[in-house]
Amino acid sequence: MAGWTRRIFTSIAAATLVTLAAGAAQAQIKIGAVLSATGPASFLGDPSKRTLEMYVERLNAAGGINGQRIQLIIYDDGGDANQARTFATRLVEDDKIVAMVGGSTTGTTMAMIPIFEEARIPFISLGGAIQIIDPVRPYVFKTPHTDKMACEKIFQDIQRRRLTTIAMISGTDGFGASMHDQCVAVAPRFGITIAHSERYGPRDSDMTPQLTNIRNRAGVQAVVNAGFGQGPAIVTRNYRQLAVPFPLYQSHGVASKQFIELAGEAANGVRLPAAALLVAAKLPDSDPQKAVVVGYSTTYEQRSGQPVSTFGGHAYDGLMLLVEAIKKANSSDPKKIRDALEQIRGFMGTAGVVNMSPTDHMGLDLTAFRMLEIRNGDWTIVPEGGS
Known part of the structure; x- marks a missing residue:
């Protein structure tokens, strides 16, 4: 079986398992993710995939967002920008997602941006390059430092x-x-x-x-x-x-x-x-970021059996920013989620304190x-x- 075909089947199976894990009731908030879970960038995508799955499970067990369950739909692009674009189109046209967390690399992210911008669906990227958010695009955000x-x-x-x-x-x-x-x-x-x-x-x-x-x-x-x-x-x-x-x-x-x-x-x-996440246990107790990074690090390492990496932390930040925006908007309408994301201030993530604005869709400064x-x-x- 061709590699790209295998990735499609693997990704569909993964998405199905996540949906089943969420429970028998049909999820009402569909969140997409296109990640490089395999291939040369798997060290980025695999911890992100593990993070999204474990925290969506925890959120659903606690009642979801505003009482609505989350359906997480994950596709693995294998680090291929063309595959990432194909899966982004599928998330928009077939899966009908309301928001997206993913894009493990700069290359895959840039390939997907036109899809989500045209569809007007919030896209929180996990890629590193500054051109993802500079110039600012209405529906594109990112969590890693540039x-x-x-x-x-x-x-x-x-x-x-x-x-x-x-x-x-x-x-x-x-x-x-x-x-x-x-x-x-x-x-x-x-x-x-x-x-x-x-x-x-x-x-x-x-x-x-x-x-x-x-x-x-x-x-x-x-x-x-x-x-x-x-x-x-x-x-x-x-x-x-x-x-x-x-x-x-x-x-x-x-x-x-x-x-x-x-x-x-x-x-x-x-x-x-x-990010401070790599040295979570070594931070002084007075550090305001310590509780967040120790909490995520402990959860990730206990559940996955793997050392923590900042790349999983970026996915955690992306998901939790999205959760906060949906709560703030009291809606799963993509436009309202986008507007709420842009208004988030003082969010403490694994990457640092996030202060979004209409001119800054990352919200981190150098102190992070x-x-x-x-x-x-x-x-x-x-x-x-x-x-």
């Missing part, structure tokens, strides 16, 4: 280290290309010069030539890798093998334990901006990011103002 924010947080840390000249190595995927461009755009504001750039493709298994070029470039003091998936782990291993003598930064696109496992000991010393360093195979918090 690639532009990642550049800014990294450059703040580089400034604190009194470094001024960097090199970049970036994936050619949608996220990697976008983050590269965002870093180039904001670097002058931080007094940082990007002296050299290299690229790698999604199928590349050795980045030694690119990193050798960077190591031999005069004046480079740090390296920033813009990318997600297995590429950054390969970059990290090759970086240590070449004994490149300056700091390596990754993006929030690797904010899961899977990156540490893939990179092994080479990951020690790597810094990256990420924590700078982390990997030490002895685990996440540690880099103190603000530290070096």
Whole structure:
């Protein structure tokens, strides 16, 4: 059976199981999700799928939203943008959803945006690139921090280290290309010069030539890798093998334990901006975000048997923002849900405090990011103002 056909059948079966799990009564609020639960981006999509399923089950057990049960319809695009668009069309035309949480990658998200915009159905994306919500589109929102924010947080840390000249190595995927461009755009504001750039493709298994070029470039003091998936782990291993003598930064696109496992000991010393979720238990009790991130982390790890990742957290935030909007609107009408989403203020999620507005469909600022360093195979918090 062809791979895409298998994904359709698997996705339909998954959607059916979720519907059956919701109980015998017909669900009245249909929420869709198109996720990369399998394929090269499964480290993004699988924890999102698990999260949506477990929390929809919990919500329905507690009576649903405003007394109405939720029907969650999930399709697996396998990381293929064309399949994502096909499933988005199916959710609109056949399944008649009222809102959508999903889009594991920038590429799949961008492929689906025209479908939901035309249908006027709220779409809360889990993709990372800033172009998802800039420019603002009426029906498109997102929960993860943007690639532009990642550049800014990294450059703040580089400034604190009194470094001024960097090199970049970036994936050619949608996220990697976008983050590269965002870093180039904001670097002058931080007094940082990007002296050299290299690229790698999604199928590349050795980045030694690119990193050798960077190591031999005069004046480079740090390296920033813009990318997600297995590429950054390969970059990290090759970086240590070449004994490149300056700091390596990754993006929030690797904010899961899977990156540490893939990179092994080479990951020690790597810094990256990420949500507080990865260090939930290490936050001081006075941190206003601690209760939310500890609660989600505990629930996810107990129910799934897997380490928590920020990617599941993005799905949690998307679902709970949608729940709040439906409650606020007291309606499952897509237009009213959209209007309510845009008015949400002070929502405490796993990514930070969300303050939506007509000009900001993400609602996070730079304080939502924590700078982390990997030490002895685990996440540690880099103190603000530290070096």
